Amino acid sequence: MSTPPERADRLRSMGVRTVGALLRFGSMAAIAFLLFGIILLASGHDPILSYRDLFASTFGSARGFSEVLVAMTPMLLTALAVALPSRIGLINVGVEGQLYIGACFATWGALTLSHWPAWLLLPAMALLGMIGGALWALVPGILRARGLVNETITTLLLNSVAPMIVSFFVFGYWHSPMDTNKTANFVAAARLPTLLGTRVDLSLVVGLLLLVLFWFVMKSTRWGLEMRAIGGNPQAALRNGIPYRAYVVAVLCLGGAVAGLAGMSLVSGFYGVLLANFSRGTGFMGFLISWLAGGNPFGIVVTSFAVAMITSGGNLLQLTRDVPYAVINILLAFTLFVVLARPQFTLRKKTA
Amino acid sequence: MTLLSILGVLSSAVFSGTSLLYATLGEIVDQRSGIVNLGLEGVLLVSASAGFSAAAVTGSPYVGVLVAALAGGLMNLILGYLTITRRANQLASGLALMFFGFGVSAWIGRAHVGARIEGLPRLTLPGLSPLPVLYRSLFQFDVLIYLAVPAAIFMWWLLFRTRWGLGVRAVGESADAAFASGRNPHWIRYQALFVGGLLAGLGAAHLSIAYAMNWTEYMTAGRGFIAVALVIFSKWHPLRAIAGALLFSAAVAFQLLLQSSGIQISPFLLDTIPYLLTLGVLIAWGGTRRQSAPASLGHVYQGSE
Numbered sequence: 001m002s003t004p005p006e007r008a009d010r011l012r013s014m015g016v017r018t019v020g021a022l023l024r025f026g027s028m029a030a031i032a033f034l035l036f037g038i039i040l041l042a043s044g045h046d047p048i049l050s051y052r053d054l055f056a057s058t059f060g061s062a063r064g065f066s067e068v069l070v071a072m073t074p075m076l077l078t079a080l081a082v083a084l085p086s087r088i089g090l091i092n093v094g095v096e097g098q099l100y101i102g103a104c105f106a107t108w109g110a111l112t113l114s115h116w117p118a119w120l121l122l123p124a125m126a127l128l129g130m131i132g133g134a135l136w137a138l139v140p141g142i143l144r145a146r147g148l149v150n151e152t153i154t155t156l157l158l159n160s161v162a163p164m165i166v167s168f169f170v171f172g173y174w175h176s177p178m179d180t181n182k183t184a185n186f187v188a189a190a191r192l193p194t195l196l197g198t199r200v201d202l203s204l205v206v207g208l209l210l211l212v213l214f215w216f217v218m219k220s221t222r223w224g225l226e227m228r229a230i231g232g233n234p235q236a237a238l239r240n241g242i243p244y245r246a247y248v249v250a251v252l253c254l255g256g257a258v259a260g261l262a263g264m265s266l267v268s269g270f271y272g273v274l275l276a277n278f279s280r281g282t283g284f285m286g287f288l289i290s291w292l293a294g295g296n297p298f299g300i301v302v303t304s305f306a307v308a309m310i311t312s313g314g315n316l317l318q319l320t321r322d323v324p325y326a327v328i329n330i331l332l333a334f335t336l337f338v339v340l341a342r343p344q345f346t347l348r349k350k351t352a
Numbered sequence: 353m354t355l356l357s358i359l360g361v362l363s364s365a366v367f368s369g370t371s372l373l374y375a376t377l378g379e380i381v382d383q384r385s386g387i388v389n390l391g392l393e394g395v396l397l398v399s400a401s402a403g404f405s406a407a408a409v410t411g412s413p414y415v416g417v418l419v420a421a422l423a424g425g426l427m428n429l430i431l432g433y434l435t436i437t438r439r440a441n442q443l444a445s446g447l448a449l450m451f452f453g454f455g456v457s458a459w460i461g462r463a464h465v466g467a468r469i470e471g472l473p474r475l476t477l478p479g480l481s482p483l484p485v486l487y488r489s490l491f492q493f494d495v496l497i498y499l500a501v502p503a504a505i506f507m508w509w510l511l512f513r514t515r516w517g518l519g520v521r522a523v524g525e526s527a528d529a530a531f532a533s534g535r536n537p538h539w540i541r542y543q544a545l546f547v548g549g550l551l552a553g554l555g556a557a558h559l560s561i562a563y564a565m566n567w568t569e570y571m572t573a574g575r576g577f578i579a580v581a582l583v584i585f586s587k588w589h590p591l592r593a594i595a596g597a598l599l600f601s602a603a604v605a606f607q608l609l610l611q612s613s614g615i616q617i618s619p620f621l622l623d624t625i626p627y628l629l630t631l632g633v634l635i636a637w638g639g640t641r642r643q644s645a646p647a648s649l650g651h652v653y654q655g656s657e
Contacts, residue, residue, distance in 0.1 A: 043459065093390075093443065139631075149634045152443075153584055156390075157634075160577050161627045168620040280570065281454070284447045291444045324462050326569055329455030336448035340440035341433070 028342060029306075032334040039330055045323060054313035064312075066198035070270065072308035073200070074099075076207035077262035078286025079304060080214060081133075083295040085151075085255040087218065088230040088247055094140065094155025095259040096283030097162035098133040102260020103267045104166050105132030107183060107274040110190035110267070111174060118189035125190060126264050133260020134253040136162060141252035145245040151252060159283070167276045174274065182275040192269035203265030210258065211297040227251065259283065292339055307332065356487070361608040363490040366497060367563050369601030371396075373500045374555030375579035376586065376593045377507050378548040382428070383583055384511060385544030386524040386648045387435055389428065390446030392552060393576025394453020399424040399556035401461035404567040408467040417472070417496070417557040424553025427453065428545040436541050439652045454570070461567040472496060472562040496558045500597075503551070507590040520544045524646035527653035537653050555579075578626075585630045588645060600626050 037047035057064045078095045085092040106129035113121055140154035176184035192201040218224035229237040230247055238244045262282070267274050289307060293299030314328025375396060382389040389395070403420025407413050427449065434445040472494035483491075511517035519540050522530040527537040559575070560567055578600065585599070586592035607622045 039459065091443065143635065153634065154631065156577065157581050157584075157627055157631055160574055160581065161624045163574075164620040164623045168618045171620065172618050281451065284450065288444055288447050288451075291441060324458045324569070326458030327455050327462075329451045330459060331455075333448050333452030333455060336444075336451065337430070337434065340445050340448060341438040 024342070028338045029335060032331065032338045035334045035338075036331040039327075040323070043323070050323075054310075058309050058313050063198065066196075066200050067312045068305065068308045069200045069204055070198075070308075071312040072304045073204045073207055073269070074262045074266055074282050075285055075289055075304040075307060076211060076300060077203070077258055077265065078283050079289040079293065079300045080207070080210055080286075080297075081255045081259035081262065081283075082287045082290035083293070083297070083300060084214060084258065085252050086290060086295045087227050088251055089234065090144065090248065090252055090255075091152045092137070092155055092252065092255045092259075093152055093287060094137065094159050094256075094283070095262075095286045096279060096281065097155070097159035098136045098256040098259035099263035099266070099279055099283050100162035100166050101136040102129035102133035102257075102263030103274060103278070104162075104169060104263075105129055105260065106264035107169075107174065107267055110186045111183065114187045114190060116189065118193075121189050122192065122268070125268055126261060129260040129264025130257035131260070133256040133258070133263065135256070136260070137252045137256025138249070141249040144252070145248040163277055163279075166274070170274060170276045182273050184273070186268065186272050190268060191272055192265065194269075199270075201265070201269035203261075203269050206261070206265070208301070211300060215297040259286075262286075288336060292336075306335075310335065356490075357612055358609070359487065359490045361605045361612070364608065365601040365605035366493065368604050369597045370497050370500050371555040371559040371563065372575060372579055372582065372600055373504060373593060373597035374496075374558065375552050375575060376582040376596060377504055377590055378424070378551030378553075378555065379579050379583045380586070380588055380590055380593060381507065381511070381520070381544050381548035381551065383649055384524045384588060384646055385520045385541045386527060386646055386651065386653070387431070387541060387545060388442045388446060388580075388650050389431055389449075389545070389548065390443055390580065391427070391431055391449025391453060391576075392446075392579055393572060393574065394450035394457075395424050395427040395549060395552050396556040396559070396572045396576050396579075397453045397457035397570070398427050398460070399553035400560035400571060401457035401567055403553070403557040404467075404469065404560040405460055405464045407469045407561050408464045411470065413470055413472045413561050416469070416561045417554065420557035420561070421550045421553035424551070424556065425546045425549035428549030428552070429542065432542045432545040435652070436538050436545075439654065441652070442650050450576070458569050461569070464567055466566070469561065469565060471565040472558075494558070494562045496554060496562060501594060503554075504590045504594050507551070511590060516543075521646070523653075524648060526648055527651075541653075552579075581627060581630050584645075585633060599629065 033051065037051070040047040040050050058068050059065060078099065081095045081098065082092050106125040109121070109125040109128045113124060116124065136158060137155070140149075140151045140158065143149040143154055144151040170183060171180055174183045176182065192203055194201045195204075218227065226237070226242045227247065229240065229242055230244060234244055263279075266278065266282070271278060285307065289300060289303045293303045310332050311328060314325050314331075375392060378395075379389055379392055399420040402423035403416040405416075406419035407416025410416070430452070431445055431449050434440045434448075435442050474492035474494050475498070476492050509517075511520060519530065519535050520543075522533070522535060523537045523540045523544075530537050530540070555575075556572070559572065564571060582593060582596035582600070586596040603622055603626050607619045610617055610622070611619070
């Protein structure tokens with residue numbers, strides 16, 4: 001019995017809630033920027049000038065804006081790699097490792113199949129990346145499904161192993177004649193096409209499409225329903241005939257596959273080369289983004305954009321104000337701290 | 353392969369493993385109180401950077417060690433505020449702390465990149481002075497190395513033989529039960545985190561002030577995560593942490609030995625052995641009995657009003 005006025009009411013209350021959420025987020029961001037301003041001031045930089053640069057560099061020009069999208073691309077994928085398993089209560093802290101192995105597999109494709117045309121090579125690399133990431137999640141998935149070891153511990157452990165395997169191949173076999181720590185530049189066919197003359201590449205579109213697909217599957221398919229059932233109450237789901245163990249392995253592997261795709265997109269799109277230790281926490285950032293967004297696809301896009309704005313602004317801060325790039329992590333962390341420390345009544349129920 | 357080169361390998365393995373033992377001990381204290389500190393990597397970076405900078409500015413390595421330890425304690429208190437007072441998710445808070453550490457360490461250390469400091473002095477044990485100089489130099493360790501194993505024993509005593517340790521473990525097992533028996537879980541967890549941070553800071557101090565004697569961004573290179581893995585390997589027990597750190601030291605030593613004897617095995621593959629071993633141990637335990645993790649590890653204590 002939903003009469004039009006009721007609907008209007010509901011819409012209005014939704015509007016109020018949205019404005020409230022925006023206000024809350026705005027004030028939290030303001031606190032974070034204020035704290036970081038003190039740090040900038042203490043190191044002898046004018047915070048107002050720095051912030052003006054940060055905004056001018058990201059929103060002031062089409063080029064700056066496109067750089068934000070570039071930084072956002074891997075975050076979309078790594079956040080999805082966490083959000084997907086989180087729906088059935090699995091905590092995937094291993095995206096960093098899955099990303100490395102995905103990049104490693106994709107690079108193998110780029111190096112050995114380099115004579116293939118791009119339309120064949122790129123899908124092959126993407127598939128290889130996904131296989132690599134999924135394999136890296138397979139062992140934690142099986143161990144969890146059999147109730148042997150918690151997936152939080154195993155995925156975390158394997159994070160440290162993956163960069164070593166990449167280093168093993170890069171230093172041992174794949175390095176270019178010039179360098180020891182990276183491969184030769186990929187051939188043109190192994191590079192993801194970029195859009196509109198910017199550095200934004202095709203994986204941004206893929207990432208957004210995958211998030212839409214994720215939203216659709218969770219909302220409107222049998223798999224989504226069963227996953228929500230498992231997330232709600234695994235015991236009850238099991239008794240209702242939902243293959244719990246199969247879901248645990250499959251969903252964790254799917255998360256790994258998405259993480260592997262992120263790795264492929266980084267080496268094929270952003271870098272165009274496989275560099276030892278190329279990721280400094282991209283996977284962990286995905287965990288944080290997914291957690292902040294409550295595993296919600298739309299929230300992931302918004303949060304990734306906000307985080308990407310901060311990190312890509314850091315590139316410019318370094319150039320103009322001679323602040324080390326890593327320092328931008330302080331602004332990022334302040335933002336995270338403020339969000340983490342926010343009053344509990346706004347806390348979402350999802351944990352990752 | 354001479355005796356000298358073997359001893360040299362063992363000596364350098366001890367040097368590289370010391371920071372891990374301290375960091376692992378610190379994380380054990382954190383986790384025994386029920387708090388997973390995934391930000392240990394960031395804590396180590398900040399301590400290493402702060403300690404090195406203090407040593408460079410004051411010229412005294414001991415001041416550096418002190419500053420590093422305090423920096424570690426303070427970093428852990430930030431985690432404490434988020435997870436204890438604000439009841440935030442521990443994994444997310446830890447990772448945020450890690451990124452904070454990336455930034456803060458780069459900020460503190462930027463003025464001292466490439467600075468030369470006087471490292472922690474190496475002391476000869478009294479009984480060794482008759483040895484030839486070459487041999488003797490291999491057994492000259494700094495004070496943090498000499499204190500590493502005693503520190504593990506001390507932490508065992510503290511956790512398992514004192515009222516304070518009982519409180520920490522009780523809170524880690526069940527904060528509600530500890531509260532019911534008249535303890536203050538919040539206060540105890542803050543204390544445990546501070547002590548854990550001090551220990552992590554000592555490990556980082558050894559890394560930057562005694563071992564590497566310089567500061568570079570991201571210099572801990574994953575040691576924080578190794579320590580988290582070692583905590584599991586050592587089943588949250590300070591004495592087994594010695595074995596865990598030795599395992600990593602042995603892997604380093606093995607690598608150096610292989611290299612010096614001309615056998616070509618990639619050091620990166622050897623690096624993976626301790627992790628795979630830990631994984632294997634976990635699987636073996638998983639099949640038999642519970643993994644002896646503190647029962648309320650990672651849970652938010654909502655408090656009882």
